[in-house]
Amino acid sequence: MAERDPTAEQRRRIRRSAIVLAVVAIGIYVAFIASGVMKAQP
């Protein structure tokens, strides 16, 4: 990383946004498998 590192506030926002986006991605993954489970009931 270069010398102009992000400020503490920027780091906090970067970390928070990244976690939210990752949770959204995992949520979509789980939701689609759950939809498959519901659809595949005999």
Next chain:
Amino acid sequence: MSTTLTHGHAAVHDDHGPAKGIMRWLTTTNHKDIGTMYLIFSLVMFLTGGAMALVIRAELFMPGMQLVDPQFFNTMTTVHALIMVFGAVMPATVGLANWMIPLQIGAPDMALPRMNNLSFWLLVSAFSLLILSLFMPGGGPAAGWTLYPPLVLQTGDAFPLAIFAIHLAGASSIMGAINIIVTIMNLRAPGMGLLKMPLFVWTWLITAYLLIAVMPVFAGAVTMLLTDHFFHTTFFAAAGGGDPVLYQHIFWFFGHPEVYIMILPAFGIVSEIIPTFSRKKLFGYDAMVYATASIAFLSFIVWAHHMFVVGMPLAGEMFFMLSTMLIAVPTGVKVFNWTATMWRGSLTFEPPMLFALAFLFLFTIGGFSGLMMGIAPADFQYHDTYFIVAHFHYVLVPGAVFAIMAGVYYWLPKWTGHMYDIKLANWHFWLSTVFVNVLFFPQHFLGLAGMPRRIPDYSTQFADWNMVSSIGGFGFGLSQLLFVYIIIKCARGGAKASDRVWEGAYNHGLEWTVPSPAPYHTFEDAPVVK
């Protein structure tokens, strides 16, 4: 975007450059190194997938079975597509994003540099697995890149490898997308509001959101395939209460936005190049941003146009037909704006502009044939014929791939500090443009005449155009060796490139304000965009 800039780049800190040897590439967190690795990786995959395409075209050169057995032919069509989509086009645009987004927004690096490194090496692992799967007992995956069940469940030992490879590639893409979003949202230079960002940055921001929305959908679909295969679930098996058509719905809910994941960054590249070589500002910047967002939104509500023949209610067919037609509106806005940018511009035709112009014409051909297939009753005729093969190759080769080549020719002097051989690049352009049309245009005729796709042998009535198409394929493939030579020659030396590189690049972005080659660390002092 604002183009009046002041920036504090005078202090270039080159004193702590890259590590030496192989460790530089294994452990680097520098966005330029990682961008370079993505671009080299995608070039290797482009040549690998291209070699597979040549196996296909060699077999189809004349009717009858000549070179490979049908199972291997199916493996080639499947792995060619997976490699080209996930290994060549997507990583190339990610490579350009890694290189250019920090430079264009005035950031010192990506926001999450370690994750950036992990994303790249996960991708390498994914494609190593996929290529290794070719050598498993039973051969490689051969059910087509769509991996439709129940056919895909007959894959041999390659099946779990291919599924794992797709999961890894998906994880890599999602991490890359998260990185791009948080970089753009948090590390823009002071004064660079969202509506001052270069179009390439905008298109990538929207693409990154698309990736996060749809890659988990594909991962979910292939996870269900995996459990159907190994754990006796019946997600897609009618006998157990499942539904094979459900897979198609899930796949195409991912698959159509995936098309825009490949093409939106291409739109961004072309939107950078045309103003530079027209020596004008981009016409209708705001409209271009809104059109990109509209295309992304519409991409979520058109998926079933890939499945008109599966049997769906008339209302469903009408909805998906009309929503598909609707995409032509924002796409038309873009084509209009690119044309209007050139109108009364002071045009010059350096290689990036030539490729961008070819993109404009040939992508539009692909767009029109897409509209033809969006008409549900007509699609019943075209479905699963060579017409669709011609359509999506026009969108992806003289569309996405030409735009990527335009981007490489546009920014290569900034990366290497050398100007490449323009004469050879012009040769590369003309050979590619002629042969790409010889390769794909006859496939429209074959499709309209009823030749099915994904077959290694065909009726003699299709012989002539198949021969022409194969000649075009080999011509196009060989022309790309010239591209490789031009890049290697440029990386090794050549005439010194100026900082601005292109006369018309003045006022067209922060990347032209840094030296050529771009120093290992840039924007250590934040530039100010007015």
